[in-house]
Amino acid sequence: MLGFVSMFMDISSELVHSLLPISMATILGASMVTIGIVEGVAEGTAAITKIFSGAISDYFGKRKFLAVLGYAMGAISKPIFPLATTMGWVFGARFVDRKGLLSKLVADTALVELRGTAFGIFNLVSGGALLLASVIAGSLWNVFGASATFIAGASFATLAAIGLLLCRPDARVTISHRAS
Template sequence: MSRLNLPKGVIALGLVSLCMDLSSEMIHSLLPVFLVTVLGAGALSVGLIEGIAEATAAIVKIFSGVISDRIGRRKPLVLAGYGLAALTKPLFPLASGLGLILTARFVDRIGKGIRGAPRDALIADITPAESRGAAYGLRQSMDTIGAFAGPLLAMALMAATSDNFRLTFWVATVPAVLCVLLIVFGVEEPESAPRATSTKSPISHENLGRLPAHFWWVVAFAAVLTLARFSEAFLLLRAQNLGLAVTWVPMVLIVMNLVYAASAYPVGKLSDNSNRSGLLAWGIGFLILADLVLAAASGIWAVMLGAALWGLHMGATQGLLSALVADAAPADLRGTAFGVFNLAGGLALLAASVIAGALWSRFGPAMTFYVGAIFSAVALADLVANVRRSRLNGHAASQ
């Protein structure tokens, strides 16, 4: 165990996430503006590209999770996923049209899909149940350190090179290579990892039936919440829409991810000793406030406030949802459970990004964020209803 009282493997996986997000966010913090200003794309095209990319990742996650359960190994799939993502990075500076960008995002997200569920299952495999909130929160925080350092470096490079998008994209390939080396030499998995015991496919009706009702509620709840939280590309477009210069647009993600990184681990650790539903409710409240601020924004400072609230929402929800999945799933089906969870979230993100792009194109930015606030309120109502049902069931059981 480390000084954080967590397994060294969790910290190693956090560093891996940090490096990949540093690379990815150097590109993604500029990509929406690059698409609009250099390649001539519209908001709907941005939404489609982002939605298709994330849905692809979600679909692949269920298969990689299933495979990791069947073979009882997580690291080979984690390495394959991060390695594939690293190979796509040079495609972004080489792109001269939407086709290659879509291809790069598509393949990059396949890599994300391959690594996501096995990585999250590996964290559950090596972490005691009483520390899982902290473990997922720490990995999320380290991931998010890369997510704000990436835009910060991108912004510095853009300022130093007179807005040279392509050079910045080339520099982003370096941390991606470092990420792969960290997996090879720094990540280990337990000698006897949980392995699916059934001879049937893990996605058979029998095995899916072993996943408890609470797990399926978490999946449905997270999908509704994802509809409210469309791609962060629209935060960047909102900043540009209100007049922020291209060089400084990544500052929006820096603010969001700085708050996200600062809050994810403390919230995750707090959740190990308190009511996770209450913390999730606070997280949804932050998203509602973020949407309302961004809808009404008339200047850059309002966008930055909205981005900070968005980051608080992420810090108060993402690690907790992963911990809820890990708690609910049988040990030998954790990879499958995370795959199903991410599939539902990815499909919801596809729908959310397309809806956001269509609303932006038809009715303008404000309506996009107002609709997001409505979806957030629906998710909050569902959470409150579930807590009440649980209390009533617990009361009835005690009679």
């Protein structure tokens, strides 16, 4: 059941969040830097919240309550986006919107009793990176145009892929065997 809830919340989030930057720019007149800051703060806040919810989840063992609370906050925030008349409303709604819990790698490498904390730390670091990436993307778009943002994204993705191949020599073997 939780899987379906998560799927439908993710679908609703993607539908809203994919159009939100366009709405902020065209309807509310936000600059790309402002949009980058709003998105970066939202992602950073989600990551920071997860570190505390993970530790609280480990301590109290109340995982269901925290999941329901997160989904409820996301559901409550969704109607605010189309009704927002100022960037303050969008920022506030984006601030409380939830993000789902990323990652088999974290679950497989963390101690069972500390998995919530491990997810939190992972999300804190990821959120900081997302905040920085969002501000950089908004700045690139604002100064050099849309193509610069996409070129930078593709460049970072390429560097990440190369880094993964260099760090995991067995990954090269797996990839080359699949290619043949």
